[in-house]
Amino acid sequence: MSLPTGLRRSPMAWVTAVMLASLVLLALAGPLVWGAAADRPDPSAVLQGPSAGHPFGTDNLGRDLLARVLAATRPSLLLALAAVLLGASAGVLLGAATAVLGRRARRLTAGLVNLLLAFPALLVAMFLAVVFGAGAAGAMLALAAAGVPGFARLAQTLAAGVAGTDHLAAARVLGLRRLRLLWRHVLPNIAEPLLLATTTAAGTSLVALSGLSFLGLGVQPPGYDWGQLLNQGLDRVYAEPLPALAPGLAILYAALTFQLLGEVLAGSVARRGPAPRTPVPTPAASGPAKDGLVLQVEDLHVELPAPDGVIRPVRGVNLALRPGETVGLVGESGSGKSLTALAIADLLPYGARAPRRTLRLLGADLAALPPKERDRHLATGLAVIFQNPASALNPSLRIATQLTETVRAHRGASRARAAAEAADALRRVALPPALLRARPHQLSGGQRQRVMIASGLMVRPGLIIADEPTTALDVTVQRQITGLLSEIRRDTGAAILFISHDVALVGEFCERVLVMYAGTIVEALPADRLADGARHPYTRALVASVPELTADRDRPLRTVDGAPPDPLLPAPGCAFEPRCPRRRDHCAEQAPPLEDLDAGHRVACWSRYRWRRTRRR
Structure with missing residues (x-):
């Protein structure tokens, strides 16, 4: 599939593509190519500095740090992507549902989102990581749960713009189920900004996950990711800074790649609706009433x-x-x-x-x-x-x-x-x-x-x-x-x-x-009778x-003088009385009822009695 013209001409798009391709390549080939060297201890090369054989040095078991940084690409990226996808899925569904829910459910959902946003995401992630238990799965679930409120608020704001559109109103007229409304008419129209937010959130999730591993709440030995490698290299940062600097640069490189990817995709994503689902048959509408009224x-x-x-x-x-x-x-x-x-x-x-x-x-x-x-x-x-x-x-x-x-x-x-x-x-x-x-x-x-x-x-x-x-x-x-x-x-x-x-x-x-x-x-x-038989002023x-085409062009077009009444300050009498050329004193005191003037003609005007007398004559 060829890139869109705008992307082919963008240097940032090419740089982002190269950076993303390098991450994907390292995630796929890293454990296969460098996995054995990353796990092989060497007692004779414990805590060595950078050398020709070990460009980043070795750890406390003599394992090559360059191989471990490269091999840690896959677990670091997979855990971060899994966390952001889980959090985005739950948050988007929660926030976008406000466009199709009933009034009471909408208020409860909005209140829940506001309540969750009151807590800082990083503190929530740390707390939940302790609750779920230290480890890769616990850290991933903690980050996913901490990311739900942010995605929910974004989706809620975007869905509010869709909720007032005519096409969603038309879909409601058709009686579509709420799930179909959400899946067909809300999510496709807010997908582009959500994709941008999800892509950029992947970089933030990677940094947060590395931070949890750095604090000992994420990946546990014998597993490792960039955050744990950063923690292990921090003990010797003053003597040998490269063992700590290398995983930090890897985190920065991956986070920057996701940020650039989100910027590049923001203006080029095509929104497509999902495939139709097989519905449940429903009975047809009934016919007119017995009195013949539709x-x-x-x-x-x-x-x-x-x-x-x-x-x-x-x-x-x-x-x-x-x-x-x-x-x-x-x-x-x-x-x-x-x-x-x-x-x-x-x-x-x-x-x-x-x-x-x-x-x-x-x-x-x-x-x-x-x-x-x-x-x-x-x-x-x-x-x-x-x-x-x-x-x-x-x-x-x-x-x-x-x-x-x-x-x-x-x-x-x-x-x-x-x-x-x-x-x-x-x-x-x-x-x-x-x-x-x-x-x-x-x-x-x-x-x-x-x-x-x-x-x-x-x-x-x-x-x-x-x-x-x-x-x-x-x-x-x-x-x-x-x-x-x-x-x-x-x-x-x-x-x-x-x-x-x-x-x-x-x-x-x-x-x-x-x-x-x-x-x-x-x-x-x-x-x-509209042209010559109307009776209300x-x-x-x-x-x-x-x-009219035959009207004198030198004369201004006729208009209805005055302005409609303020609905917040309704007058007790006839609403048209301030603009009416035939108004009487009692027109401002009591509103006229809509009554028959003759067969098929009804008028709400106190002058209708005069019209009746005129017609009788």
């Missing part, structure tokens, strides 16, 4: 903890979707649209709560289901298409892996069967099956969004939540994506909750429109702010 949400609230109190960005939301229906959810940024979708999919951030009176998906009351069954029901009955496909797709996994793990995890499909279904899903979204071998960074924005849609189709969901799926795309690709969603709705009968800022796009694509402001639904109306302002 989704039924009543009185949904979202509560977020904050230093100054609890923020309630979503308050009293009601939703109902039927099979094959497309409902748009529009509103300004911060109105609570995405949080509503995340609450339905059970993907709210840590610490958030979503109290509600009713939340039924495909006929099942999610509050009444056990946690595992609820997660499985959400995974198979619901698909979420996130706003940014670049972050929603795992950058370390191929498209094939990300599409097939759903059906393998929930339907027990074989690898070949899952690959065939993934190819069919890509064809369905007008992508060639050859893209299964690609990674997300090799695709365009439109292709990545199509892959996200294909991923959702793999579980044949009854509900698709499209959270601003066209925001980052140009107009042509936007039309392609909405046309694709329309075809999927017609073919599968899935209901679509389409979240967007684009009022014009929602009016064309959806059948019903829900207008959201300050966490509440302020108007619900058929899409064909906020909805009319949103429609009026849509630019």
Whole structure:
């Protein structure tokens, strides 16, 4: 295998390669070539200084010190590598698990890591070496245990960055097991810095292990390593410094090699996910409820903890979707649209709560289901298409892996069967099956969004939540994506909750429109009435702010005057009252309820009575 171009041009890489090769060669050949001379005593050459026959001198039994230093390469390196690998494995699993554990387990794990970090690693290693018993095995286990907290803290910090990504949220929507989440979606994305830390820690572990042997807690006679040789040469350091200096230089050389190796590998390691595992089959999602509703949400609230109190960005939301229906959810940024979708999919951030009176998906009351069954029901009955496909797709996994793990995890499909279904899903979204071998960074924005849609189709969901799926795309690709969603709705009968800022796009694509402001639904109306039949002042302002090609270019674009209210300081009356051109005195005193204006049209505005009188006339 040839080195990457960057490594071939780096002098440090070549120096590191030569140093590493020399250590490997000495570890393999040292005991074979110099092992006999290192163990052969010579009473006539006891404690001799450097000479032509013995360049480093001899020890108290007349054994050649150069041969012993060279032969000690293998045990010194093997023990150090074993200690760091054991410690890194345990620490990384402990720290990275915080990204996939539940809230209580996450807090306990984080507290355990903080507690372990309170003790200095070297003192812990010395204490455990005494507990385990002096010897090579005891020293190795002591160093491994002492290294666990450091690796756990590093992995915990790195995993925290992955925990908030869309691709991990998408994997949670699929209902993957925690072990699969950890193995597939967390560890591959934090492997590069962990590899660097493990490589550099090998040098530190070598120094620490030599220190334990120097203190008599490590390798015991008749075995030997560089630390023990350093201890034996220290007694005569003033008369003959080379017997003590030689093993010390060997320790320094090996530690420096590992440090340089970590620096060289830091920018060149390719992260690859592990091979898929055979999952346990799970039942498919149930059909719609008896009343024909795919989704039924009543009185949904979202509560977020904050230093100054609890923020309630979503308050009293009601939703109902039927099979094959497309409902748009529009509103300004911060109105609570995405949080509503995340609450339905059970993907709210840590610490958030979503109290509600009713939340039924495909006929099942999610509050009444056990946690595992609820997660499985959400995974198979619901698909979420996130706003940014670049972050929603795992950058370390191929498209094939990300599409097939759903059906393998929930339907027990074989690898070949899952690959065939993934190819069919890509064809369905007008992508060639050859893209299964690609990674997300090799695709365009439109292709990545199509892959996200294909991923959702793999579980044949009854509900698709499209959270601003066209925001980052140009107009042509936007039309392609909405046309694709329309075809999927017609073919599968899935209901679509389409979240967007684009009022014009929602009016064309959806059948019903829900207008959201300050966490509440302020108007619900058929899409064909959105342009000229909207009655809430906020909805009319949103429609009026849509630019037209025939508009006068010399005049500024119309906007909604004012700013949304502060969620920490909710007003007692209508939230839109400070910005409303039709406000009245009692609008600031009492919030209007969402009530029927006529068939299929509901408005939360005190002016609705005037609208009724106007319509009657």
